[in-house]
Amino acid sequence: MSSTGQGGPHSLAFRVMRLCKPSFQVDSIPLLLDPADLLVGEDIFDDPVAAAQVPRLLDSHVSSPDSSDPSYRTRLLLHHPSDSIGVSGLLVLPQAFGAIYLGETFCSYISINNSSNFEVRDIIIKAEMQTERQRLVLLETSKSPVESIRAGGRYDFIVEHDVKELGAHTLVCTALYNDGDGERKYLPQFFKFIVANPLSVRTKVRVVKETTFLEACIENHTKSNLFMDQVEFEPAGHWGAKLLKADEHHSEMKSQTREMFKPPVLIRSGGGVRNYLYQLISHGSAQTKVEGSNILGKLQITWRTNLGEPGRLQTQQIMGTPITRKDIELQVVEIPSGIKLERPFSLHLKLANETEKELGPFEVSLSEDDSREEKVVVINGLQTVVFPSVEAFGSKDFHLNLIATKLGVQKITGITVFNTMERKSYDPLPDVEIFVDLD
Numbered sequence: 001m002s003s004t005g006q007g008g009p010h011s012l013a014f015r016v017m018r019l020c021k022p023s024f025q026v027d028s029i030p031l032l033l034d035p036a037d038l039l040v041g042e043d044i045f046d047d048p049v050a051a052a053q054v055p056r057l058l059d060s061h062v063s064s065p066d067s068s069d070p071s072y073r074t075r076l077l078l079h080h081p082s083d084s085i086g087v088s089g090l091l092v093l094p095q096a097f098g099a100i101y102l103g104e105t106f107c108s109y110i111s112i113n114n115s116s117n118f119e120v121r122d123i124i125i126k127a128e129m130q131t132e133r134q135r136l137v138l139l140e141t142s143k144s145p146v147e148s149i150r151a152g153g154r155y156d157f158i159v160e161h162d163v164k165e166l167g168a169h170t171l172v173c174t175a176l177y178n179d180g181d182g183e184r185k186y187l188p189q190f191f192k193f194i195v196a197n198p199l200s201v202r203t204k205v206r207v208v209k210e211t212t213f214l215e216a217c218i219e220n221h222t223k224s225n226l227f228m229d230q231v232e233f234e235p236a237g238h239w240g241a242k243l244l245k246a247d248e249h250h251s252e253m254k255s256q257t258r259e260m261f262k263p264p265v266l267i268r269s270g271g272g273v274r275n276y277l278y279q280l281i282s283h284g285s286a287q288t289k290v291e292g293s294n295i296l297g298k299l300q301i302t303w304r305t306n307l308g309e310p311g312r313l314q315t316q317q318i319m320g321t322p323i324t325r326k327d328i329e330l331q332v333v334e335i336p337s338g339i340k341l342e343r344p345f346s347l348h349l350k351l352a353n354e355t356e357k358e359l360g361p362f363e364v365s366l367s368e369d370d371s372r373e374e375k376v377v378v379i380n381g382l383q384t385v386v387f388p389s390v391e392a393f394g395s396k397d398f399h400l401n402l403i404a405t406k407l408g409v410q411k412i413t414g415i416t417v418f419n420t421m422e423r424k425s426y427d428p429l430p431d432v433e434i435f436v437d438l439d
Helices: 035-039 043-047 046-054 054-061 081-085 252-260
Strands: 003-004 012-018 022-028 089-090 107-115 120-130 135-140 146-149 155-162 167-178 182-196 200-209 211-220 226-235 238-244 265-269 271-283 295-304 310-314 330-333 346-353 361-365 377-379 384-387 395-404 408-412 415-419 431-439
Touching: 003 200, 003 377, 012 167, 035 120, 107 120, 120 155, 120 310, 135 155, 155 252, 200 295, 211 226, 211 265, 211 295, 226 238, 226 271, 265 271, 271 395, 330 415, 377 408, 384 395
Parallel strands: none
Antiparallel strands: 003 182, 012 107, 022 089, 107 155, 120 135, 120 146, 120 167, 167 182, 200 211, 211 271, 226 265, 226 295, 238 271, 295 310, 330 346, 346 395, 361 384, 361 415, 377 395, 408 431
């Protein structure tokens, strides 16, 4: 953080310290050794008699850590298993301003000091956070000015700001006061810092048949581990979402414990990655689907650092494949379970009107393919089924009588709908597979 001021000499001056969690003090000794590794081999515990002599052997060669040892010959020995992690148990206060990331809460301890030999009075203090887009007031004492700050004294306060923008930020601290001569003075000071992005979120959208899958890849760009408390996808209005997880085999008691106390997901510092997969299912009706709308939803991400400092981010709207609204939709409702060779069967279909107006009348038939191959499944009886108009956002069920001419797995192809009023043909029904058996 850099600071700048204006004007001539002032009695007052701002001092800013960032409030954040301390860090663990790491022991400077890089490697500690177990005394047993120096005196005995790995296979000594294979012999019960020799293993029983290990404590006596160690006591005779290794002095107690509490005894006086001018040579410090035991300083590299591992006296307790917990010493192997290299953490002394002490905490270290921040020695520098450190990095500030998007989604965190910036908290600062500000002290205004009177370095003169006389008292200053009627101090109006104002602290603001200035970004490229806005300027927010964090503290202002214009309605209740500080009465006085004695010579050598100070006035302290704490400000907080939820960081929601990237780039340059400026903490603007100003003071309007009367000095010892009664002169009204104005002191501005500026403290600048940069906000970086802690995470990058990459998404991929894939559509398999009628199901949409969203893959989210979260990468940690900070210098500390991040523990994900929540990575939740908030779907748009006509979508539902389900998080897909790998199969895990746990005992019933362990599964209940994990449901009550969900462990956070660790994403390691300096480029650690975690992937999430969501299954999206469209559950909206025809009225809720807007032509060209491809908004799937957004991700809510919350995390904590090593010592519990929270962070929160929300992604922009994630876009999928644009929805192309169809005037009508033809669907298969039911296929007979047993279809016999050269025996008529009935295919249950449904025709839905997806528009805001009445459409029809309609004719349903089997269209001719460009290929010269003879159709295996044909209509039995009248080659065209005629039925009346369908109201707006309505639907009608009907049956199409067919007959199969070959055994085995066959396809029903070319079922087409024709609007006799508008003289318009619609896309044919996708091929339907059936199995044809003997009597």
